[in-house]
Amino acid sequence: MAIFGLWVINKAGGLVYQRDFADGLAQLTSNEYLVLAGTLHGIHAITSRLSPTGSSSGAQVIEGETFKMTILLTVTGTKFVLLTSLTEMTADTVLQKVYEAYADAVMKNPFHTPEMPIRSEGFDTRITTLIGTGQSS
Amino acid sequence: MTIYSLYIFDRHCNCVYYQDWHRAKRPKPAGEGGGILPAVAHAISPQTHYTDPSVQTAFASPRNTLSSTSGVVVAVNNEPASPLPGLLQMPAPQQPAVSQQPTSELPFDEEAKLVYGVILSLRNMIKKLSGRDEQFVNYRTSTYKLHLYETLSGYKFVMLSDHNTDSLRFVLRQIYTGPFLEYVVRNPLVSMNSRERGIDNEYFRASTDRLIRGLSVFP
Numbered sequence: 156m157a158i159f160g161l162w163v164i165n166k167a168g169g170l171v172y173q174r175d176f177a178d179g180l181a182q183l184t185s186n187e188y189l190v191l192a193g194t195l196h197g198i199h200a201i202t203s204r205l206s207p208t209g210s211s212s213g214a215q216v217i218e219g220e221t222f223k224m225t226i227l228l229t230v231t232g233t234k235f236v237l238l239t240s241l242t243e244m245t246a247d248t249v250l251q252k253v254y255e256a257y258a259d260a261v262m263k264n265p266f267h268t269p270e271m272p273i274r275s276e277g278f279d280t281r282i283t284t285l286i287g288t289g290q291s292s
Numbered sequence: 293m294t295i296y297s298l299y300i301f302d303r304h305c306n307c308v309y310y311q312d313w314h315r316a317k318r319p320k321p322a323g324e325g326g327g328i329l330p331a332v333a334h335a336i337s338p339q340t341h342y343t344d345p346s347v348q349t350a351f352a353s354p355r356n357t358l359s360s361t362s363g364v365v366v367a368v369n370n371e372p373a374s375p376l377p378g379l380l381q382m383p384a385p386q387q388p389a390v391s392q393q394p395t396s397e398l399p400f401d402e403e404a405k406l407v408y409g410v411i412l413s414l415r416n417m418i419k420k421l422s423g424r425d426e427q428f429v430n431y432r433t434s435t436y437k438l439h440l441y442e443t444l445s446g447y448k449f450v451m452l453s454d455h456n457t458d459s460l461r462f463v464l465r466q467i468y469t470g471p472f473l474e475y476v477v478r479n480p481l482v483s484m485n486s487r488e489r490g491i492d493n494e495y496f497r498a499s500t501d502r503l504i505r506g507l508s509v510f511p
C-alpha cells in the first residue's frame with residue numbers, strides 16, 4: 156500500500172507536474188520523466204482505437220509486476236497519473252481529489268499560465284495533505 | 293466475461309498468428325502488400341480471388357504448400373496480387389458471412405502494428421520506471437483489457453478480453469507450454485523465425501481454440 160508518484164500531463168502531452176512520494180521505483184531525471192509522459196500520451200490515444208467492441212476510452216489502469224499506473228483523463232484533456240503499488244485500492248478516489256485540488260489551487264490561480272508547468276505552493280501543500288510526503292501512506 | 297482475440301508476435305516484430313472469438317467488429321482484411329505475412333490467420337489475409345473452397349482450405353495449412361487437390365499445382369499463396377488466370381474468370385463471391393458484419397475501421401495489418409507498438413512502448417516504460425527487469429502485465433480501458441506474456445525467446449502472446457476479467461497471464465502461458473510448443477515448436481513443417489510466413493496450422497488453431505473454450509471466463 157504505497158503511492159509512489161503523481162504526474163499531471165497537459166492536453167498536448169507535456170508533463171506539467173511531477174512529484175515522488177515514496178521509494179520503490181527508479182529515480183529518473185526530469186528529462187526522462189518528460190519523455191515517459193509524452194510516450195504515455197501517445198499510447199493513451201492508440202489504446203482507445205484498438206477496442207474490439209465499439210468505442211472505448213483510453214487506458215485507465217496499466218499494470219506491471221509490482222506497481223500500476225492509474226490514469227484519470229479529464230474532459231479538458233488533462234491527464235492525472237498516479238503510480239501506486241498493485242494493492243492500492245484508493246487510487247481512483249485520490250486522483251479525483253487531486254483533480255479538485257488542481258481546479259482550486261491551479262486553475263483559479265490568476266498567475267498560472269494554462270498548459271505550463273505548475274509552480275504553485277498552494278497546490279503543493281494541498282497534495283502534501285492529501286497524499287502525505289510519502290513514506291507511510 | 294469474454295475473450296476477444298489472441299495475437300502472437302515473434303522477435304522480429306511480425307505478427308505470426310491471430311485468432312478471435314467474440315469480436316463485435318470483425319477485423320478488416322489487410323491491404324495487399326500491407327506487410328502481413330501469409331499463414332497468420334485465414335480471415336485477415338489479403339483478399340484473393342480463389343473461388344474453389346477446396347483450394348482455400350488447402351491453402352490455409354502450411355503443410356500443403358504443394359497441394360494439388362484442385363488439379364492445378366499451386367506453389368504457395370505468397371503472391372496474392374496475381375491469382376491464377378483460370379480462377380480469375382469466375383465471378384468471385386466475396387466472403388459472404390464475414391462481410392455483412394461491421395468491420396473495425398483499421399485494416400488488420402495496421403491494427404497489428406498498433407498493438408505491437410503499444411506493448412513495446414509500455415514494456416519499455418515499465419522497465420524504465422521500475423529500474424528493474426520488470427515485465428508489463430496488462431492494461432485496462434473502459435471496454436477491454438489487454439494481457440501480455442513474453443517468452444524468453446522473444447515471442448509475445450497478447451490477449452484482449454473483457455475489461456473486468458482477472459489477469460489472464462496464466463492462460464497465455466498455458467497456450468505457450470501446451471499448443472505452441474507441441475504444434476509449432478515441435479512441428480518441423482513450421483519454419484519459425486523465417487520472417488516470411490506465420491505459424492498458423494490446423495492443429496495449433498484447433499488446440500488453442502479448445503483450450504480457450506474450456507476456460508471459466510469463456511461464456
